[in-house]
Amino acid sequence: MDKALLSTRNLHRSFGGVHAVKDVSFHVPTGAIKAVIGPNGAGKTTLFNLIAGTLTPHQGQVIFRGQPITGHKPHAVAALGIARTFQTTKLFPHMTVLENVMMGRHTRTRSGFLAGMFNAPWTWREQRQTEAKARAILEELGLTAHTNETACNLPFGRQRLVEFARALATEPSLLLLDEPAAGLNIYETQQLSQLILKIRDTGITCLVVEHDMSLVMNISDEVVVLDQGHKIAEGPPAAIQRNPEVIRVYLGDEHA
Amino acid sequence: MRLRIYYPVLATAVLIVLLHLALAYADATYYMTQITMSAYYALVVIGLCLLMGYAGQASLGHAGFFAIGGYTAAVLTTYNLRPYADAPFVSLCRALGLTMQWKDLYGTDILSFTPWAAFGSALLLTGLIALVIGASVIRLKGHYLAMATLGFGLIVYRIALGTPVLGRADGISNVPPFHLLGSLQVNGRAPFRIQNYYLAWVVVLIAMVLALNLVHSRVGRALRSIHENEEAAHSLGVNTYRYKLAVFVLSAIFAAMGGALLTHYSGSIGPAEATVMKSVRYVAIVAVGGMANLWGAMVMGILLNFLSLRGVFGSFDDTVFGAILIMMMIFAPQGLLRVPRLRALGSLVSRRSHA
Ligand SMILES: Nc1ncnc2c1ncn2[C@@H]1O[C@H](COP(=O)(O)OP(=O)(O)OP(=O)(O)O)[C@@H](O)[C@H]1O
Ligand SMILES: [Mg+2]
Numbered sequence: 001m002d003k004a005l006l007s008t009r010n011l012h013r014s015f016g017g018v019h020a021v022k023d024v025s026f027h028v029p030t031g032a033i034k035a036v037i038g039p040n041g042a043g044k045t046t047l048f049n050l051i052a053g054t055l056t057p058h059q060g061q062v063i064f065r066g067q068p069i070t071g072h073k074p075h076a077v078a079a080l081g082i083a084r085t086f087q088t089t090k091l092f093p094h095m096t097v098l099e100n101v102m103m104g105r106h107t108r109t110r111s112g113f114l115a116g117m118f119n120a121p122w123t124w125r126e127q128r129q130t131e132a133k134a135r136a137i138l139e140e141l142g143l144t145a146h147t148n149e150t151a152c153n154l155p156f157g158r159q160r161l162v163e164f165a166r167a168l169a170t171e172p173s174l175l176l177l178d179e180p181a182a183g184l185n186i187y188e189t190q191q192l193s194q195l196i197l198k199i200r201d202t203g204i205t206c207l208v209v210e211h212d213m214s215l216v217m218n219i220s221d222e223v224v225v226l227d228q229g230h231k232i233a234e235g236p237p238a239a240i241q242r243n244p245e246v247i248r249v250y251l252g253d254e255h256a
Numbered sequence: 257m258r259l260r261i262y263y264p265v266l267a268t269a270v271l272i273v274l275l276h277l278a279l280a281y282a283d284a285t286y287y288m289t290q291i292t293m294s295a296y297y298a299l300v301v302i303g304l305c306l307l308m309g310y311a312g313q314a315s316l317g318h319a320g321f322f323a324i325g326g327y328t329a330a331v332l333t334t335y336n337l338r339p340y341a342d343a344p345f346v347s348l349c350r351a352l353g354l355t356m357q358w359k360d361l362y363g364t365d366i367l368s369f370t371p372w373a374a375f376g377s378a379l380l381l382t383g384l385i386a387l388v389i390g391a392s393v394i395r396l397k398g399h400y401l402a403m404a405t406l407g408f409g410l411i412v413y414r415i416a417l418g419t420p421v422l423g424r425a426d427g428i429s430n431v432p433p434f435h436l437l438g439s440l441q442v443n444g445r446a447p448f449r450i451q452n453y454y455l456a457w458v459v460v461l462i463a464m465v466l467a468l469n470l471v472h473s474r475v476g477r478a479l480r481s482i483h484e485n486e487e488a489a490h491s492l493g494v495n496t497y498r499y500k501l502a503v504f505v506l507s508a509i510f511a512a513m514g515g516a517l518l519t520h521y522s523g524s525i526g527p528a529e530a531t532v533m534k535s536v537r538y539v540a541i542v543a544v545g546g547m548a549n550l551w552g553a554m555v556m557g558i559l560l561n562f563l564s565l566r567g568v569f570g571s572f573d574d575t576v577f578g579a580i581l582i583m584m585m586i587f588a589p590q591g592l593l594r595v596p597r598l599r600a601l602g603s604l605v606s607r608r609s610h611a
Contacts, residue, residue, distance in 0.1 A: 052491060078493035086491075092484035095477075103481050107493035109474055113502055116473030117466045123473060124258065130474070170492065 004063075005030040005205045006051065006082075006174055011060035013050055020046040022229035023060070028174070033196060033206045035216045035237075038226035039249060044209040045087055047226070048176050051207075052084050053077040064174070079107045083172035085163045087179050087209075093152035097143060097162050100151050101134040104169025137165045141195070157188045164195070174205045181212045193219050217241065225249070261468050264551060265461055272457045276450070288453040289444065290565040291558065295456035296518035297538075298557035302463050303510025305542045305553035310471055311503045312483030313394065317405035318511050319534035320412035324385060325378045325512025326519040326529055330428040331421060332374035333520075334360075337367045349373070360430045371434035371442075371520060378516040379509050386508030387501070394500045409535050416527040427526025434520035442520040452521060459517065460554065463510060467550050479503055480548065533574045537564075540581035543588075 004027035011024045021043040028034045036044050049055040051062050053074040061070045064080060072080075083104075092100050109130055111123040138144050141161055146154060151162060160180065167175060177196070181189045193215050200206055210216050216223060216237065223240045225233040227249045233240055240246055279285050300322050307313050337355065340346045346367075349355050354373040358366050369377070393404040416422050423429075433443035436455075443452060470476050481489040482496050490496045519525040528534070541560055545552030560577075563569065569576045 054487070054491070073495075074487075074490040075493045075495045078491055084491055086488070090485050090488040090491075092481050092488065094484060095480060099477060099480075103477060103489070103492050103494075106474070106478060111474045113470065113475050113506065116475040117470045119258070119469040119473070127258075127474070166492070 003030050007063045009061040012058050019229045024231045026224050028207050032221040033200050033219050035220035035223045036209045042226040043229040048178055081173040083167040083170040084176035085167050089159050089163050091151040096148050097146045101165045101169050102130050104166040105130040137169050141165050177208045179209050181215050288449050290562050292452050292456040294558040294561035295460045296514045297561040298460055298554050299463055299514030300511040300538050301541050301553045301557035302467050303507035304538050305550055307503050307507040308542050309548040311479040314402040315405040316402050316535045317409035318538050319530050320409040321382050321508040321511035322515035323530035324382045325515030326525040328378035328381050329374045329516035329519050330431045330525050332369040333371050333432055375516050379512050382512035383505050383509050386505040390501045390504040394504055409532050413530040416530045429524035431519050431523045444521045537577040540577045543584040544580055
C-alpha cells in the first residue's frame, strides 16, 4: 500500500448514549481520493470533526504524516496543512468573496496585532501577496466575476465553490470535503467531480464524504463505508458496490 | 491603496481646526471643555468597537476598565508617599525619577508618583486584569459573555464604592495635571483649554489610525471572520481564543487610556465612572455608530457624550442611552449600516475597503 498521509486508529466518540464513531481505523494514501460513505447518521461528519480537531476523540488516535495529532485544536490542525469544507457551507457571509478566500491564507501569513496596528511596511507586501494568491484561485475556479460580491448574495452552488476556493487557498496537503455535491444540480455535480480530480492531480490528497453514489464511484480510488459508527467495509469502489454488507445497509436486508 | 483609509483622518483634522475657529468666532470656546472630555470617552468606544463591532464579542464591563485606568492614575499621583519616603521601594522609585514633589490645593507637600509612571502603571494593570478576566470569560458566547463582563463591571463598581483609598462614594479629587512634554499638559483649567482640545483630538486620531490599521490588516480580517463564523475561522487556522483575548485586552487598554487621561483632565474621578449604566452607554454608542464602523463609533462617541455632558438629556441621561440600546437591538441588531436602506449611505461614510 502507498504511504498513508492520514490514518485513524480505533477512533471512538460518543454523544451521551449514541456511539457516533466506534473503533474506526483506516488509512488515506498520499495522493489518493478516498470516499467515506454511509447512511444518514452513520458518523461521517463526526469522523471529520475528529480529524479536524473540532471534536476530541474519546479513544483512539489520528495520525498525520506519521505524527499523532489527536486532540489538536482546529487551528493547529489547519496549520499542519489539513483544510476542510463543511456539510452546510460555512462562509463568512458579510465578507466579500475575495476576503473569504484571503482568509484561507491565514496560516500562510504572519503579521500580528502590533504589525497590523502600526502598519509595518512588510505587512503591505504580505497583504499584496495574499490578495494576488486569492485572485489567482478565484480565476482558476471561474469565480473572478464574483470577486467583490458579498458572499451571502451568491447562489448556493457558487457559495460552495467559494468555500472550496477558500480551502484551496490554504495550500493544503489534505482536503476534507463533507458532502460537496449536496444541493448541487447534475451539471454542477459533474463540474465538481472534474474539479476534485484536478485538485487531486495537483498533489492534494482528498477525503470526501458523499451521498452521491455515481460521484463516489467515478472519482474515488478507495471507499470506506460507515454504518452506525462502525466501519463495515473498505476497498476499491468496484468491490464496495458488490459487498453484500454494504448492499444490505443501503438497500435493506432482502437484497443481501 | 491603503493610504485611502487615512483620508478621513485628514478631513477630521481639518474639521477640528474649523470647529475651533467657529467656536472662537461664536465666543463659545467653553464648549471645548466638554468636547475634550467627550474625546477621552470616545477612546473607550473606539476600543469597544474593535471588540464588539469587529470581533463580535460583547462587553458590559468596559466602564470597569475605564475606572481601573482612571483610579490607578488618580491614586498613584495623589497618594502621599512622604511617610514612606525612605522605604526601599519608594527610594528606588525616587532614584529612577518615577516620583514628584508638589503641593496640593491646601498647600500640603506631597510626594507621589509622576503622571507618566502612573499612566504606564494604569495601562499595565488594566491590561493584566483584562488578561486574567478575559482568559476565563472570553470562551463564553453571546449573552453569557455579556453577563460575565457585566458581573465584572459590578465588582469594580462595588470596590470603588467601598475602598477607603479609592475615596469611597466621593472618589478621588486633587489629581494633578499630566505634564507630557515641555509645557504640554493634560490640564482642565481654563488657560489650557485650547491646548487640551487639540491634545485630546490628537490622542483620538492616533487611536483611530491604530484601530483603522488593525481592521484593515490580516488580524482585522481574522477578527471579522470570528464574528461571521467562528467555526470556519478556527478551521482556517485562526487561533480564535487568542485573537478574542488579545482584542479584549487591547480594548481594555484603550478604555484605561481614556480613563487615565480624563482623570487628569477633570482632576478627579468617582464611582459614577464605574457604573453599569456607563458600560451600557458605551455599548449603545458602538451600536448606534454602526457596530463594525470605527468612524461611526468615534463620531457618535463624541457627539452623544458631548450632548450628555452639556446636560441636554437632563435627568433622562441614562434613560436616553438605555432607549438607544433597546431601539438598536430591536431594529438594527447588526448595526445601522446593516439596515438595507442605510447601507448605501454606509458605504459612502465607512471606508471599509474590500481587501
Ligand atoms: N454534537 C452532537 N451532539 C449530539 N449528538 C451528535 C452530535 N453530532 C452528531 N451526533 C449524533 O451522532 C451520530 C452521527 O452523526 P453525524 O453527523 O456524524 O452523521 P453523518 O454520517 O454525517 O450523517 P449525515 O449523512 O446526515 O450528514 C448521529 O446519531 C447524530 O445524531
Ligand atoms: Mg454529515
